[in-house]
Amino acid sequence: MKNVSRRAGRWSLRSLAVGKLYQAAKDxxxxxxxxxxxLRSWLSPQQRVQFDTKGYFDVVGCDTGKxxxxxxxxxxxxxxxxxxxxxxxxxxxxxxxxxxxxxxxLAQKIALETDEARALNIAxxxxxxxxxRLPRLSSERRSSVRSxxxxxxxxxx
Amino acid sequence: xxxxIVMDHSGDSRHFFxxxxxxxxxxxxxxxxxxxxxxxxxxxxxxxGEVTRITTFDPAxxxxxxxxxxxxG
Numbered sequence: 001m002k003n004v005s006r007r008a009g010r011w012s013l014r015s016l017a018v019g020k021l022y023q024a025a026k027d028x029x030x031x032x033x034x035x036x037x038x039l040r041s042w043l044s045p046q047q048r049v050q051f052d053t054k055g056y057f058d059v060v061g062c063d064t065g066k067x068x069x070x071x072x073x074x075x076x077x078x079x080x081x082x083x084x085x086x087x088x089x090x091x092x093x094x095x096x097x098x099x100x101x102x103x104x105x106l107a108q109k110i111a112l113e114t115d116e117a118r119a120l121n122i123a124x125x126x127x128x129x130x131x132x133r134l135p136r137l138s139s140e141r142r143s144s145v146r147s148x149x150x151x152x153x154x155x156x157x
Numbered sequence: 158x159x160x161x162i163v164m165d166h167s168g169d170s171r172h173f174f175x176x177x178x179x180x181x182x183x184x185x186x187x188x189x190x191x192x193x194x195x196x197x198x199x200x201x202x203x204x205x206g207e208v209t210r211i212t213t214f215d216p217a218x219x220x221x222x223x224x225x226x227x228x229x230g
Binding site: 030031032033034035038042044045075076092093094095096097098099100102103106107109110111113114115118119122123124 | 162164165166167168169196198200202206207208209210222224225226227228229230
């Protein structure tokens with residue numbers, strides 16, 4: 001448990017640091033900063049707010065109407081989103097020639113919003129994040145599991 | 158002043174032109190054809206912030222963005 005919370009703390013620190021880096025780059029004249037400024041100017045107002053507060057923005061595919069989440073990054077940063085807002089299959093496609101982060105995200109946004117079918121055809125797919133859930137048991141099954149665990153506990157004593 | 162923005166490794170490079178003058182438009186159209194023939198995708202923004210992909214030169218566009226061909230990552 002301790003390890004899990006320590007790991008979670010490390011991840012939140014890392015994302016905080018990355019967020020600060022993106023914030024600091026806003027006013028710089030580097031390619032990285034220029035690409036972020038270009039991206040922000042081409043985002044819709046809702047997408048801009050989402051990107052500034054959460055570090056990602058959602059787009060709607062023009063052909064299927066599916067929603068996609070584009071996270072900060074240069075590869076493996078696009079995921080489908082289901083109707084519950086959960087991340088699904090990932091899509092990896094980038095503009096040729098090693099563009100900076102903001103340009104990559106902007107090209108991905110435009111491709112999905114204006115020519116989704118072609119973008120998906122080009123993209124390589126990868127599985128979405130795995131979420132672990134406790135299975136939902138019926139009340140009957142729950143009571144049988146409980147009695148079994150009680151029996152096992154008694155036999156061990 | 159209208160702008161053509163071309164994505165590159167340094168972020169982007171920009172070409173400004175006066176879309177009320179014939180020579181400015183001719184140069185802009187030449188650049189449009191040059192980049193689209195290289196496989197670049199051209200997109201313009203509408204007033205409401207919506208993005209549209211274009212395949213022919215739009216002389217009325219205030220800002221046209223070109224990004225390189227997409228490849229699977």
